[in-house]
Amino acid sequence: MIFYNYKKIIIMELYKKLYKKSEVFNFKSYFVNKKISWYKNVLDVWFFWQWIDKDDKNWPHDLIRNNNKNVFWIDINKKINLLNKNKYFYELKDAEKFNYKNKFDIIYAWDLIEHLSNPGLFIESCIKSIKKGWRIYITTPNCFWFFNIMEKIFKNEPAVNNEHICYFNLKTFNQFIIRYGLEINNIYFIKYLKKDRRESILKKIQNFIYSFIKLFTNKFMETIVFELVKK
Numbered sequence: 207m208i209f210y211n212y213k214k215i216i217i218m219e220l221y222k223k224l225y226k227k228s229e230v231f232n233f234k235s236y237f238v239n240k241k242i243s244w245y246k247n248v249l250d251v252w253f254f255w256q257w258i259d260k261d262d263k264n265w266p267h268d269l270i271r272n273n274n275k276n277v278f279w280i281d282i283n284k285k286i287n288l289l290n291k292n293k294y295f296y297e298l299k300d301a302e303k304f305n306y307k308n309k310f311d312i313i314y315a316w317d318l319i320e321h322l323s324n325p326g327l328f329i330e331s332c333i334k335s336i337k338k339g340w341r342i343y344i345t346t347p348n349c350f351w352f353f354n355i356m357e358k359i360f361k362n363e364p365a366v367n368n369e370h371i372c373y374f375n376l377k378t379f380n381q382f383i384i385r386y387g388l389e390i391n392n393i394y395f396i397k398y399l400k401k402d403r404r405e406s407i408l409k410k411i412q413n414f415i416y417s418f419i420k421l422f423t424n425k426f427m428e429t430i431v432f433e434l435v436k437k
């Protein structure tokens with residue numbers, strides 16, 4: 207019982223520390239421009255389509271390619287064959303089964319982990335392919351996003367992507383990654399998944415409340431970004 211309480215205190219201190227220094231970005235393109243820049247080798251996992259069309263100037267994957275030296279991309283979407291092979295280092299590959307001899311400085315996976323049948327295999331693939339001492343960035347929807355809570359109040363269940371199989375929060379994600387010898391070094395929040403939203407009057411009112419709450423806490427942002435390092 208004493209050991210359990212001690213462990214619980216350590217975990218709570220970790221959460222306080224992470225939330226206290228957590229940074230909020232309005233859009234994912236802002237996060238990419240600031241955090242995924244000026245690296246020699248970057249792996250972008252499951253890159254092809256994430257609410258932003260590949261021809262959009264804010265397509266995060268083009269921003270990553272333009273801001274770093276060598277960017278390799280993997281996806282299971284066969285539409286990647288539409289891309290210019292001379293312009294992109296991409297492969298049609300499963301996110302749960304990859305391994306590269308040339309190790310990466312950064313591995314970046316946007317809104318991927320909640321789609322996977324076995325997210326542990328993905329983490330193991332990342333560990334095999336990352337340089338020692340470098341970072342893995344994993345983003346996932348915040349299960350306590352303000353609009354999820356509103357929909358849970360006014361509907362039976364919040365709207366969910368049909369391809370999602372799970373939600374993570376800080377506690378469950380921390381428990382998940384420590385099993386693979388990783389730790390959360392930082393967390394960040396993305397306020398909006400995309401810029402071009404069409405809003406009803408009710409949604410505009412909720413957005414106003416959302417913006418007001420954000421002044422006091424980051425806990426209800428739309429997306430969480432976990433920065434992982436090896437222990």
